[in-house]
Amino acid sequence: MNKIKVLVLLSLLVTAFLLDVAMGSVHIPLKDVIKVLFTPDAGNDTWVYIIEKIRLPKALTAIIVGCGLSVSGLQMQTLFRNPLAGPSVLGITAGASLGVALVMLSAGSITSLYTIKELGISGSWLIIMASSLGAALIMILIVGISSSLKDNVIVLIVGVMIGNITLSVISIWQYFSSPELIKDYLLWTFGSLGGVTGGQLLILAVVVAAGLLISFLSSKLLDALLLGDNYARSMGLTVKRARILIIASTSILAGGITAFCGPIGFIGIAVPHLARALFSTSNHRILIPACCLIGTVLMLICDIIAQMPGSQTVLPINVITALVGSPVVIWVIAGPKKLRGF
């Protein structure tokens, strides 16, 4: 049964990947897309350039983002035992943004897609580190607060508020910048999959792969945490060490992605629910790969929609993920299983 689901998801993944590469302001027939992907020096030079330099990196970024954000959301939902936890909801991406903004500030430039794109390799690593540390900072703060709060919704509101405070800090600094730079920053906050190419794509892939590996290796710890700290400890888990490991991998995933793609919302909170519903399990050994698959497919579909097929316009990716993700969140809160069924 699960094999069929995986096969369906994989074929969806391949289809969405090809469509994503084929769609765009310049029309390239699907047949030629496949030809260029498999024999790079064949055919139209312009098409090869567009596919290799623009569309392929963008589609690969979509895959990396889909995996990373979904798994970081899954880990947060288990760690907080809260169905509404996710990197964008609890202010983790805001913390990452703060880290990014701080680095840019000290470098004397402005946080924008353009400046981030222009960073060299060492600059890219620095941004990722700052972003992950910012994410970790907020996450540790919220773990600390949530341990004394029993109510899921209150933790959530506190998380949203901390996110707002963080964003305000960035905004105050942005406010004193010139209007063009503010516009640049706003564009960054819309999120973008298109800015990551070459060396940066490689760095992002390495960082997210490392995060995913840590996450998969801690799947047994995550399973034990489903019953809460006390039970986890009674089953032999060193809760503190497990928490540090989970916070670290979540921060690396959400921080790394936010550094290059901007804060992308709703994928992290929605995909874990889809994975649990589809595979009907709570076992993280299955849920983590499932989140990767579903997250990838969803992210590619969002990117295809953002291209507005048939038009010259490209919508910001954050708008589309919100459109797709919000109904899932509503279903979690108000659906037949209510808040319990996370």
Added chain:
Amino acid sequence: MAEQKILLHTSGLTIGYPSGKNKSKAIAGPLDLALFAGQLVCLLGPNGCGKSTLLRTISGLQEPLGGGIELEGKNLRQLKPSQVAKKISLVLTDNVRSGNLDVYSLIALGRYPYSGWLGILTEQDKLIIDQAIKATGTGAFLGRKIDSLSDGECQKVMLARAMAQDTPLIILDEPTAHLDLPSRIQLMRLLHQLAKETNKAILLSTHELDLALQVADQIWLMSSGGGLDAGLPEELVLNGAFQHAFNKDEIEFDAATGTFNIHYAGKQTISVTGDSTTAFWTRKALVRNGFSISATAEKKLTVSGEDSHPVWEVDDNGKRAVYTTLSEFLDTIKI
């Protein structure tokens, strides 16, 4: 009977919470307690006397303020969580219904301390899980999600998980809370049976005094002041420890019946003769209606006849009357 094996014992154990820097609030102690294999021990005591704190401390979830706990001869505080997990399993009052877990997965989590780094179950693990399911009678709801279970079913599943953890000691914090009466009796009977058949030590806290008196091999009776009396249930009744621990204004423990009297002492007195089941329930009905039973009372009741055809005969200073139903007798005598 073979010599009993001490699983766990405490010496001079003081429990409580740290409060602020270098300060602590002791709740109870010093306590010298011992748990033996194959024994069911019930921890009783009024609300807020520290039952949960004691259980949490013994199970290693909480640091003691003083004294030591030895688990099979080793200092509990020097054991790693993974070592303790193979010796002590817990059933707590924590909410577990939010994990999207199905019953089998939850029970299988009991094998956590034994499985490898990815948590893959071996055939041996599955065998032990199946035994736990069989012993607790949870086979009927294996495929269901945990949030669809009733309180009684959920408690049994949590017990099955503890069984699957395959530890010589199981500690349960108020397992009978929120359960209806049949489920409470069922669970207590099950625990009693498990202690006897698997030679595990089972320690549980409860408010079910009458059930505890029936099934416990040992009772640990905590009082609000932080003291703890341990002994056979019957010993604690006879030496007055129960009266001491629970007596409050207007409530008293009746050592003769092993129950709490909820009625005020009646103003009218009556003597009741007869030892049939009917006589027993007649006494209860009289007490509820404001009578004190006294052998020297002027009003005398004799309950005679078979339980299927009882006769109530009242002699009130020579004035005699005979009744054939309890309600008829009560209606007349109340006035």
